[in-house]
Amino acid sequence: MKRRVGWRLGGLALALGLAALAWLRWPAGDDSAIAARAASAAPPASLRGTLPDGAVAADARGALRVDQELRRLFDYHLATLGERTLPQIRAALLRDLQTRLPAKPLAQAMNLFDRYVAYRQSLAGMTVAASADLSQRLARARAVRLQYFSAAEVAGLFGDEDRYDAFTAQRLAILADPSLSAAEKQRRIALLERQLPPELRAAREEPVKHLVLAEAEADLRKQGGGEQELYQLRASMVGQAAADRLSELDREQAAWGQRVNDFTRERAAILANGRLSAKQQQQAVAQLQAQRFSAQEALRLPGFVASH
Incomplete structure (x- = not known):
């Protein structure tokens, strides 16, 4: 099965990679000829066995749709910088987009890509005082974006990232505020999290969701909650389908535990039978297993039997 390359490269890391190379002019000539030459080139090793990340499309008016899926596609190709030159990357992207877009949005996409690369290079060359905090650095980066993109393009390419970065900056400022108690910090951070868009809040919660659920389950059991209460708790936190799977897993684990207990008890009886030799005991245990x-x-x- 082909693997999918993760889309979100570190912005600064990618920018530094671009800045490490001198500015290379895009090759002169007809775009169709450039794409044809790219088609004959072997894909870089880092992309073999992968599926292109991101997506590209035109809107109802036939104009390019500018969103973070398009940026992911740009980053997918730019991830090969070092294996390929910038002109080679651009040619490969052009070949890719020619199969997906009509002429007008295709031209818009390539123009946007050229500005995106220039923005990344400008960002890499940007100097920020070491004393600047995260919010200051983010404000500087946003100012640089407006030199290369319209406000609508900035919102499309960086909207979710900007909202999450703003959340992160505010969260760090709260944690660093010595005038706030631990309880007040927790209250303000919880309020910030509730203000995140649902999809960003879900992405933030996903990595620790199982830990939160496990803690809630433990609290419920301490309070004497039964199976019905446990199911309702799971359904409210992870959805009914996941709650059904967890209930089935509980039944499977309980059945497995019972089988191990029965085996352990019968194995102990065999090993305690003095009428059997050591070899006979081993054979009887092997047959039982x-x-x-x-x-x-x-x-x-072995691990389960050893714990009994």
Whole structure:
């Protein structure tokens, strides 16, 4: 199965990579000829076995749709900088877009890509005082963007990232404020999180969702909650489908635990039988294990039996 390359490169890291090379003029000539030459070139090693990230499309009026999916596609190609020159990257992108866009949005996309590369190079050359905090650095980067893009293009390419960066800057400022108590910091951060757009809030919560759920389950059990209450808790936090899967997993684990307990008890009885020699005991235990567990299950068994 082909793997998918993660889209979000560090902005500063990519910019530094671009700045490490001298500015290369795009090759002169007809774009169709340039794309044809790119078609004959082998893909760089880092892209082999991957699917292009991002997407590109025209809107209802036939103009290029400028959004973060388009930026992801730009970054997918720019991730090969070092393996390919900037002109080679541009030619490969052009070839890719020619199969997806009519002439008008195609020209808009390539123009936007040229400005995106120039923006990245400008960002890499930007000097910011070491004492500047995150909010100051973000404000400087946003000012640079407006030198290369319209306000609508900035919103399309960087909207979600700007909102999350603003959240991060405010969160750090709250944590660093010595005048606030721990409880007040927690309250203000919780308020900030509620103000995030739903999709950004979900992305932020996803990595720790299972930890929050496990803590909530433990609290419920301490309070004497039963299976119905546990199911309702899970459904409210992760959805009904996930709650159903977790309930099924609970049943499977309980059944497995019972089988291990039964095996452990019968194994102990065999080993305690003084009428059997050591060899006979080993044979009886092996036969019991083969009767109760498949070969795959037997691979899991030693760790569970040792804990009983």
